[in-house]
Amino acid sequence: MEEDEEARALLPGGGGDSGDPDVRAPLPALCDPSRLAHRMLVLLLMCFLGFGSYFCYDNPATLQTQVKRDMQVNTTKFMLLYAWYSWPNVVLCFFGGFLIDRVFGIRWGTIIFSCFVCAGQVIFALGGIFNAFWLMELGRFVFGIGGESLAVAQNTYAVSWFKGKELNLVFGLQLSMARVGSTVNMNIMGWLYSKMEAALGSVGPTTLGVTLLIGGITCILSFVCALALAYLDQRAERILHKEQGKTGEVIKLTDVKDFSLPLWLIFLICVCYYVAIFPFIGLGTVFFIEKFGFSSQAASAINSIVYVISAFLSPVFGLLVDKTGRNIVWVLCAVATTQAAHVMLALTLWNPWIAMSLLGISYSLLACALWPMVAFVVPEHQLGTAYGFMQSIQNLGLAVTAILAGLILDSQGYLYLELFFISCVSVSLLAVVFLYMVNHARGGNLNFSAKQREEMKLSHTE
Known part of the structure; x- marks a missing residue:
């Protein structure tokens, strides 16, 4: 009865002493879950839900010099901070959706994963304060348990609240906010460390730990957003009788045996691209300091330009690919541009803003063109498994590459590290060309124009 009264109070002519809805309920548009203003409030919370996770993910990259100096570790050990983040997600990408759907529910799942993010960042910071690098590694492991699964929860909320034509825009806005978090981290953590150094009177593990602890406030912000979303989602369920969000993922590992050659090529493109x-x-800030002579602040700004560009261009490229189709051609352009950017960084002394801007453009384009292709070659009932497998091998590749990159840098230097990245992108480029050939030979739809896909969809419905 209580929920029915609350629902009636939000509807025109329902309850209250006045016929004016503005008198009956303060800010009625914000309070009514069926109204656009309320859903915009929910969208704002969704965007900030992942802000803390993305802000803290690249804390090590921004503070690479400080971490290596204060904790007295080489680059190989430093890169373990990224490897330990990726290791749990080799498995959790399969089971994160299952835990949300079958165990916790979207609300408790989001809160629990937010707690893991907060706890991981605190443990990471305490590792600095107590001068225990193993504790920092543990913190990154715990942080990794929450980070990727929180992204799954964020997407699930988006689907639950914004089904239909708004959904692509919502995903684009969420990705943009994630990149804003990464960008703010790149440009503020070095400055924050210098302020803590001045306040504490020295550099060292304590200064590093306190800096990381203050950065962890952003994770608290994400946790508060998780609580607010849980309340608003439960309230909307009560008023509108809507179901709690589901990921729609049904993970069946036995489906892997049915994966087609084009899908395996998409996996190969994904892994070989993102590891570069x-x-x-993660290593870029010091690279720009040592090779190009930039200050620490300027190097961080250059390193963040990939995320800055992605924040603005991801929604634009998403719309572009939707309107034009030709996914393989766009992926080919993105990978080739990334290859050119790495060659510039490795073999020239040109201003790195040029190469990093190209990297930002190509990175944004690839994400919009590559990931949707999975849905074109996989039956709907296998989509959860396909995307889970894709994320799992991506995290496996990132974990292994983080270790290899540290070893190469310690033993050979930045030139050989860049050559390693160029070789990875070269494999990705060859895989794209092979995918084009296989798709053409089989008459596949991966490189269809948007018009051809629409015609195919209409023919299937008739």
Whole structure:
């Protein structure tokens, strides 16, 4: 009865002493879950839900010099901070959706994964305060348990609240906010460390730990958003009688045996491409300082430009690919541009803003063109398994590459590290060409124009 009264109070002519809805309920548009204003409030909370996770993910990249100096570790050990984040997600990408759907529910799942993110960042910071690098590694492991699964929960909320034509825009906005979090981290954590150094009077593990602990406030913000979303989602369920969000993922590992050659090529493109992006950004700040002579602040700004560009261009490229189709051609352009950017960084002394801007453009384009292709070659009942497997091998690749990158840098230097990244992108480029040939030979739809796909969809419905 209580929920029915609350629902009636939000509807025109329902309850209250006045016929004016503005008198009956303060800010009625914000309070009514069926109204656009309320859903925009929910969208704002969804965007900030992942802000803390993305902000803290690249804390090590921004503070690479400080971490290596204060904790007295080489680059190989430093890159373990990224490897330990990726290891749990080799498995959790399969089971994160299952835990949300079958065990916790979207609300409790989001809160629990937010707690893991907060706890991981605190443990990471305490590792600095107590001068225990193993504790920092443990913190990154715990942080990794929450980070990727929180992204799954964020997407599930988006589908639950914004089904239909708004959904692509919502995903684009969420991705943009994630990149804003990464960008803010790149440009503020070095400055924050210098302020803590001045306040504490020295550099060292304590200064590093306190800096990381303050950065962890952003994770608290994400946790508060998780609580607010849980309340609003439960309230909307009560008022509108809507179901709690589901990921729609049914993970069946036995489906892997049915994966087609084009899908395996998409996996190969994904892994070989991203291992040349995220590990490079993890080491980029010091690279720009040592090779190009930039200050620490300027190097961080250059390193963050990939995320800045992605924040603005991801929604634009998403719309572009939707309107034009030709996914393989766009992926080919993205990978080739990334290859050119790495060659510039490795073999020239050109201003790195040029190469990093190209990297940001290509990174944004690839994400919009590559990931939707999975849905074109996989039956709907296998989509959860396909995307889970894709994320799992991506995290496996990132974990292994983080270790290899540290070893190469310690033993050979940045030139050989860049050559390693160039070779990874080269494999990705060859896989794209092979995918084009296989798709053409089989008459596949991966490179259809948007018009051809629409015609195919209409023919299937007739």
